[in-house]
Amino acid sequence: MIKNKTTQGYxxxxxxxxxxxxxxxxxxEAYGKAGDFKLIIAPSIWQCCYLxxxxxxxxxxxGFLGQLSLGHCGFMAIGAYSxxxxxxxxxxxxxxxxxxxxxxILVLAGCILAAGILAALVGLLVGIPALRLKGDYLAIITLGxxxxxxxxxxxxxxxxxxxxxxxxxxxxxYKNGLGFGTALKVTYxxxxxxxxxxxxxxxxxxxxxxxxxAIRAIRDxxxxxxxxxxxxxxxxxxxxxxxxxFAGVAGALYACSNATLSTxxxxxxxxxxxxxxxVVVMVVLGGMGSLxxxxxxxxxxxxxxxxxxxxxxxxxxxxxxxxxxxxPMLVYAVILVIVIMFRPKGIFGTYELSxxxxxxxxxxxxxxxLLQKQNNKEAMSHE
Amino acid sequence: xxxxxxxxxxxxxxxxTFGGLVAVSDFxxxxxxxxLVGLIGPNGAGKTTVFNMLTGVxxxxxxxxxxxGHVLNGKKTHQFVxxxxxxxxxxxxxxxxxxVLENVLAAFTKDIKYGMxxxxxxxxxxxxxxxxxxxxxxxxxxxxxxxxxxxxIAANLPYGQQRKLEIARALATDMKLLLLDEPAAGMNPTETxxxxxxxxxxxxxxxxxxxxxxxDMSLVMNICExxxxxxxxxxxxxxxxxxIAKNPKVxxxxxxx
Numbered sequence: 001m002i003k004n005k006t007t008q009g010y011x012x013x014x015x016x017x018x019x020x021x022x023x024x025x026x027x028x029e030a031y032g033k034a035g036d037f038k039l040i041i042a043p044s045i046w047q048c049c050y051l052x053x054x055x056x057x058x059x060x061x062x063g064f065l066g067q068l069s070l071g072h073c074g075f076m077a078i079g080a081y082s083x084x085x086x087x088x089x090x091x092x093x094x095x096x097x098x099x100x101x102x103x104x105i106l107v108l109a110g111c112i113l114a115a116g117i118l119a120a121l122v123g124l125l126v127g128i129p130a131l132r133l134k135g136d137y138l139a140i141i142t143l144g145x146x147x148x149x150x151x152x153x154x155x156x157x158x159x160x161x162x163x164x165x166x167x168x169x170x171x172x173x174y175k176n177g178l179g180f181g182t183a184l185k186v187t188y189x190x191x192x193x194x195x196x197x198x199x200x201x202x203x204x205x206x207x208x209x210x211x212x213x214a215i216r217a218i219r220d221x222x223x224x225x226x227x228x229x230x231x232x233x234x235x236x237x238x239x240x241x242x243x244x245x246f247a248g249v250a251g252a253l254y255a256c257s258n259a260t261l262s263t264x265x266x267x268x269x270x271x272x273x274x275x276x277x278x279v280v281v282m283v284v285l286g287g288m289g290s291l292x293x294x295x296x297x298x299x300x301x302x303x304x305x306x307x308x309x310x311x312x313x314x315x316x317x318x319x320x321x322x323x324x325x326x327x328p329m330l331v332y333a334v335i336l337v338i339v340i341m342f343r344p345k346g347i348f349g350t351y352e353l354s355x356x357x358x359x360x361x362x363x364x365x366x367x368x369x370l371l372q373k374q375n376n377k378e379a380m381s382h383e
Numbered sequence: 384x385x386x387x388x389x390x391x392x393x394x395x396x397x398x399x400t401f402g403g404l405v406a407v408s409d410f411x412x413x414x415x416x417x418x419l420v421g422l423i424g425p426n427g428a429g430k431t432t433v434f435n436m437l438t439g440v441x442x443x444x445x446x447x448x449x450x451x452g453h454v455l456n457g458k459k460t461h462q463f464v465x466x467x468x469x470x471x472x473x474x475x476x477x478x479x480x481x482x483v484l485e486n487v488l489a490a491f492t493k494d495i496k497y498g499m500x501x502x503x504x505x506x507x508x509x510x511x512x513x514x515x516x517x518x519x520x521x522x523x524x525x526x527x528x529x530x531x532x533x534x535x536i537a538a539n540l541p542y543g544q545q546r547k548l549e550i551a552r553a554l555a556t557d558m559k560l561l562l563l564d565e566p567a568a569g570m571n572p573t574e575t576x577x578x579x580x581x582x583x584x585x586x587x588x589x590x591x592x593x594x595x596x597x598x599d600m601s602l603v604m605n606i607c608e609x610x611x612x613x614x615x616x617x618x619x620x621x622x623x624x625x626x627i628a629k630n631p632k633v634x635x636x637x638x639x640x
Contacts (some may be wrong), residue, residue: 097480221476227438227476
């Protein structure tokens with residue numbers, strides 16, 4: 001029997017993930033060709049995957065480092081465009097001709113990695129001057145950065161406002177790049193899942209090491225952190241770049257799951273699901289300082305977004321409510337207000353869901369709740 | 384006092400001005416290995432300003448700070464800590480949302496040798512370092528009788544224990560000189576007595592030098608070997624506790640002319 005709790009946890013998590021993947025692959029085999037799976041479930045999983053990476057990576061800066069960054073989708077745009085352009089260049093150079101075989105897989109892996117690295121470099125470049133500022137000022141700087149990135153991409157001759165889909169000279173991602181159509185989305189669904197698993201694991205390893213301790217120390221008290229020998233500017237810059245890396249990877253996955261890219265989808269004024277404020281909402285909803293919380297919140301917010309737009313039940317609602325649902329941002333705002341009112345720390349707070357400790361954690365919570373009730377009763381009887 | 388010994392900390396004509404206000408001027412102090420020196424003075428005399436200059440929070444406008452003969456002027460706070468100066472704060476500054484153990488572990492950060500790849504792949508080096516540090520941290524906490532509270536969130540500790548945890552965290556930086564900014568502020572007599580025991584324990588065990596700011600004159604007189612008094616940023620007296628207590632300038636500064 002393995003005594004070490006950490007090893008136990010690793011083994012349990014690996015087993016559960018492996019079991020889930022095997023189960024999923026059976027489902028895929030059985031229903032992979034069917035309309036619903038191909039048209040709805042597979043694209044949804046792709047979208048969920050990049051939203052999970054996006055929310056979890058923002059949590060590194062927002063929840064663990066404690067710096068409000070409103071330009072996270074800017075890094076995502078950099079990742080998406082660099083992955084897309086690289087794949088188009090690779091196709092033109094003749095490295096791959098069809099979307100199968102090792103050459104394509106290698107190009108795909110290279111694109112995803114390059115997207116992350118480029119976003120991380122830009123993150124470092126922005127982070128070093130920006131992180132000298134705090135709070136509201138940093139928020140404004142990063143907000144501006146997100147807008148600047150979109151404008152720069154708009155004016156690049158090889159990217160452009162129209163995205164990557166106009167005319168025969170600017171080929172579409174589906175035809176020539178790394179974009180996956182509905183059938184390929186099912187075939188390559190493992191790419192999204194594996195990338196997400198690796199990214200989340202990397203973030204966990206970061207948070208549960210000296211780096212995580214250092215940045216949480218900075219969040220709790222920057223002056224005390226530097227008085228404890230922590231090089232605050234180094235760890236801040238590192239975390240900013242590290243979180244931008246994953247935003248870039250999320251961008252690459254976004255490029256994989258779309259036929260075209262357009263800067264409008266990353267813009268601040270965008271009312272859709274890809275919007276820096278929307279990602280902030282996800283992090284706050286899940287709990288600042290809980291990676292598992294961010295993952296859960298990303299899935300929940302995706303489902304809310306999907307249901308509002310496509311749910312059958314929406315048609316049964318009164319007209320005025322349907323009219324409100326036409327502006328999803330209003331609904332997110334209401335959700336956020338409700339969460340802030342009843343659970344200001346977010347759904348998870350700083351609690352990390354752990355399969356190994358789940359039962360004992362639940363027990364502990366129940367005990368403390370019972371104890372509180374008892375105390376309340378005693379206090380009442382004294383009065 | 385033998386002047387042939389090399390002081391751990393030495394300041395030469397240290398001074399700082401904020402705009403036109405001269406906060407501290409011509410501040411000279413020498414602290415030797417294993418010594419406990421007190422820095423006292425009325426409210427607003429510039430004691431904490433001196434501490435902030437000794438830890439790199441403020442950059443002195445004149446003079447220099449030397450630690451074991453090395454000039455530390457212009458360095459950043461974390462570089463002061465790396466050189467061997469650790470401090471506590473007048474109003475407790477803990478990492479409030481972290482556990483007691485993590486508070487101490489965070490202070491080890493600068494000495495941890497493993498890098499990003501070690502932590503990503505969880506190499507044997509990572510586990511070995513983490514295990515050693517955990518043992519070291521628990522050992523430090525046991526000096527302050529905090530080892531069974533290592534899983535508590537720091538903010539949930541009672542006041543006296545928060546003070547002790549702050550000192551434990553400062554000790555974790557492996558320093559040569561410990562600066563304590565009003566460690567007994569807000570403590571009741573029992574807690575103060577406990578704190579004095581702790582200070583004596585760490586002096587015996589680590590043999591470090593301590594520079595202490597304290598308001599409570601009776602307390603300072605009891606434990607300090609030497610005392611330096613400042614008022615309006617100027618040193619008005621220095622010497623043995625008994626001499627300080629009789630010094631007319633000090634009495635005037637504390638009671639008013």
